[in-house]
Amino acid sequence: MNFDAEMAKDMGRMSRDPLSWVLYAFPWGVGELSGFGGPDAWQRDVLKYIRDNLSRKEPLRVAVASGHGIGKSALVAWLILWSLSTCPDARGIVTANTGSQLKTKTWAELAKWYNRFIARHWFEIAATSLSGREKGHEATWRFDSAVWSKNNTEAFAGLHNQGKRIVVVFDEASAIDDTIWEVTEGALTDSDTEILWLAFGNPTRNTGRFRECFRKYRDRWHHIHVDSRTAAITNKAQLKQWVTDYGEDSDFVKVRVRGIFPDASDTQLISAELVRQAKERSLTERDVAGAPKIMGIDVARGGADQSAVWLRQGLLARRLYKRHTPDSMVFAERLASLMREHEPDAAFIDMGAMGAPVYDRLSHLGFGHVVMGINFSQGAVRDDLYLNRRSEMWHAVAKWLRDGGALPSQGPEAQDIEDDLCAPEYFYNTKGKLQLESKEDMKERGLPSPDDGDALALTFAAPVVRRADIPARESMHGGLEDYDPFTW
Secondary structure: OHHHHHHHHHHHHOOOOHHHHHHHHOOOOOHHHOOOOOOOHHHHHHHHHHHHHOOOOOOEEEEEEEOOOOOHHHHHHHHHHHHHHOOOOOEEEEEEOOHHHHHHHHHHHHHHHHHHOOOHHHEEEOOOEEEEOOOOOOOOOEEEEOOOOOOOOHHHHOOOOOOOEEEEEEEOHHHOOHHHHHHHHHHOOOOOOEEEEEEEEOOOEOOOHHHHOOOOOOOOOEEEEEOHHHOOOOOHHHHHHHHHHHOOOOHHHHHHHHOOOOOOOEOEOOOHHHHHHHHHOOOOHHHHOOOOEEEEEEOOOOOOOOEEEEEEEOOEEEEEEEEOOOOHHHHHHHHHHHHHHHOOOEEEEEOOOOHHHHHHHHHHHHHOOOEEEEOOOOOOOOOOOEOOHHHHHHHHHHHHHHOOOEOOOOOHHHHHHHHHHHOOEEEEOOOOOEEEOOHHHHHHOOOOOOHHHHHHHHOOOOOOOOHHHOOOOOHHHHOHHHOOOOOO
């Protein structure tokens, strides 16, 4: 009890000094933090700025644009824990570009630092909240994570905590809709209140409110660019390879290494708005009855990845299956059952890693005339425009969405496909070919493999005609490559 009281006094004295608090609150140099003496130089600069400028007179706004891997999620976690532990009844909210980013990266990093925090017994962490344990303060002393929606902004409109502290964190802020920024701006009006608004992200877009923190609104935001090469924990060899492959002045290196905004307007291939529109469209199977049924099969590579199966008929797409599949033969039998049930005119399967034995088994089961194997890394049909087949197929998904494609609006598949489609970035390589971000690079950013997105993309591997429209099934395969998949 005496130790708790002394610790509370210490933290109270660091109410406006987050740097001293970070050095005090974690066991630097011990156990998991062995070899680490505290925050990196750029993190210290941010913490010092907050220390020297936090007041009750006006909101303090800090925007950090950076390359990849610099430790911004750790800084977010520290600031959340500092804000609660040094100010009773402080309130805060954190959001990110996607629900997946918020859950698997931002909140997961918070949980990691919470477990290292010397006063973690003061608080209780849950899937979407961190709240004080003191009786009667559970609802008033807390930080919440919230997936943003431009059509449901209540969580950001109700940010009031008169006379105490409010903290708002936008993670991967480039992709957060301007509506959320505007609602948050209007909500932070409490007088005599400590208000801290933090925006972090890779500068993926040359438009939007995050960009304007460094341009139009630069006078009201303390804005910082962090080059990944200056951060202590980054993979210097990987960064050097990117610079060699793309060039120092390429948009790829600007966004992912230098932490500056690209010349192009956007590096996100498929926008959240495009997906939202697709989820709002109402199509039925009757509306697309004349179109061929095409199945896309993305086979999991193990670990956290899951195998996903999507069926697309014209402008309508839906998920048939998603699950961890450690046994390829069991998965092949399940696919055979799905094919008997839905009778696709064609099925395209990812042949990487575990795909080949699944393909072979399906052929043995009598589906060789329906299934075609696709290697994502193989040359594109239009190899003058795209680096590989995967980039080409994903570009076709973007075109399909613009042309009126409809996606599920409810259920887990609705959120899964939205997260997947909005996650990958794209760039043009030194030969001017469109290149979609690889799964490996996505995982470097803390994002999961886009299993649903790849499965849907596979339905665009090649043009398909209905079985009923050709005299013999085998004749379809002879002419597949005679079509341009982006002009039919």
